[in-house]
Amino acid sequence: MALDDAGAEPGAEAVGGPETGTRPEGKSENGVAVAFGRQLKLLRIRAGLDRVEFGKRVGYAAQSIASFEQGRRIPQPEFVDKADRVLDAGGLLMALKEELARSQYPAFFRDAARLEAEALELFLYAVSAVPGLLQTEEYTRALLAMRRPLLDGDIIEQRVVSRMARQEVLNRWPAPLTSFVIEEAVLRRPFGGTAVLRGVLEQILLVGRQRSVEIQVMPTVREDNAGLDGPFTLITCKSGEQLAYLEVQGRSILLTDRDEVRSVAARYGIIRSQALTPQESLVFIEKLLGEL
Numbered sequence: 001m002a003l004d005d006a007g008a009e010p011g012a013e014a015v016g017g018p019e020t021g022t023r024p025e026g027k028s029e030n031g032v033a034v035a036f037g038r039q040l041k042l043l044r045i046r047a048g049l050d051r052v053e054f055g056k057r058v059g060y061a062a063q064s065i066a067s068f069e070q071g072r073r074i075p076q077p078e079f080v081d082k083a084d085r086v087l088d089a090g091g092l093l094m095a096l097k098e099e100l101a102r103s104q105y106p107a108f109f110r111d112a113a114r115l116e117a118e119a120l121e122l123f124l125y126a127v128s129a130v131p132g133l134l135q136t137e138e139y140t141r142a143l144l145a146m147r148r149p150l151l152d153g154d155i156i157e158q159r160v161v162s163r164m165a166r167q168e169v170l171n172r173w174p175a176p177l178t179s180f181v182i183e184e185a186v187l188r189r190p191f192g193g194t195a196v197l198r199g200v201l202e203q204i205l206l207v208g209r210q211r212s213v214e215i216q217v218m219p220t221v222r223e224d225n226a227g228l229d230g231p232f233t234l235i236t237c238k239s240g241e242q243l244a245y246l247e248v249q250g251r252s253i254l255l256t257d258r259d260e261v262r263s264v265a266a267r268y269g270i271i272r273s274q275a276l277t278p279q280e281s282l283v284f285i286e287k288l289l290g291e292l
Contacts, residue, residue, distance in 0.1 A: 034071030121236035142192025
């Protein structure tokens with residue numbers, strides 16, 4: 001992957017409006033959501049509002065308010081803002097908003113998600129699935145539906161939402177300089193069906209035309225491929241420090257040792273030289289689209 005190449009992230013991480021929230025996953029998510037819920041309930045009671053009346057004022061159903069207060073679902077950021085204002089919390093609830101957002105991700109991915117959002121440069125090598133930053137909602141949903149053990153439907157929707165939100169990093173200004181090298185086999189796998197594959201290939205072409213993005217394809221017929229050790233992401237932080245993120249089977253490693261990171265960076269340089277050029281790659285992907 002690149003941060004979530006195999007669809008494990010974000011779990012790599014429900015859709016909808018006010019009636020939806022996201023269910024926490026794991027002990028750390030529970031801790032954040034439960035702490036928020038307790039504060040929310042105390043403030044609501046102090047304001048003399050029952051769940052029905054409070055829900056009307058913030059645009060949420062009483063059932064959703066109960067889920068938030070019990071820590072069973074993670075509220076959307078807009079709910080936190082509205083609740084803080086309606087309950088005259090003075091920023092107490094909003095102070096937890098960042099932690100609530102982070103708790104949408106599995107614990108193993110949280111640091112990487114934060115670094116990704118602030119990166120100056122992102123270099124990603126994908127071998128199993130289209131990188132999360134290039135996925136469509138349909139493609140992400142198809143990947144997560146294939147996970148074993150099976151994921152709860154609410155968790156799948158939560159992760160779809162968070163993965164789509166991550167893609168905003170490519171649209172910010174200044175955008176990070178981003179490079180993707182994707183194995184050809186990834187672009188041929190019809191996860192979710194032909195229509196889903198067509199949609200994600202079109203998405204890759206669209207993103208690949210952005211000035212800050214370069215996408216390269218590693219052809220299967222290459223006799224030399226320096227990427228046999230697996231997928232990875234190189235992240236250049238605002239400080240200029242470069243880190244390497246590795247993930248496999250739901251476990252991750254964030255490399256900070258300079259020599260180790262330098263080795264991964266050198267490998268990425270070789271991989272890029274072995275792949276098709278960005279222009280050749282876009283033509284190649286257009287050809288794949290024509291074959292569908």
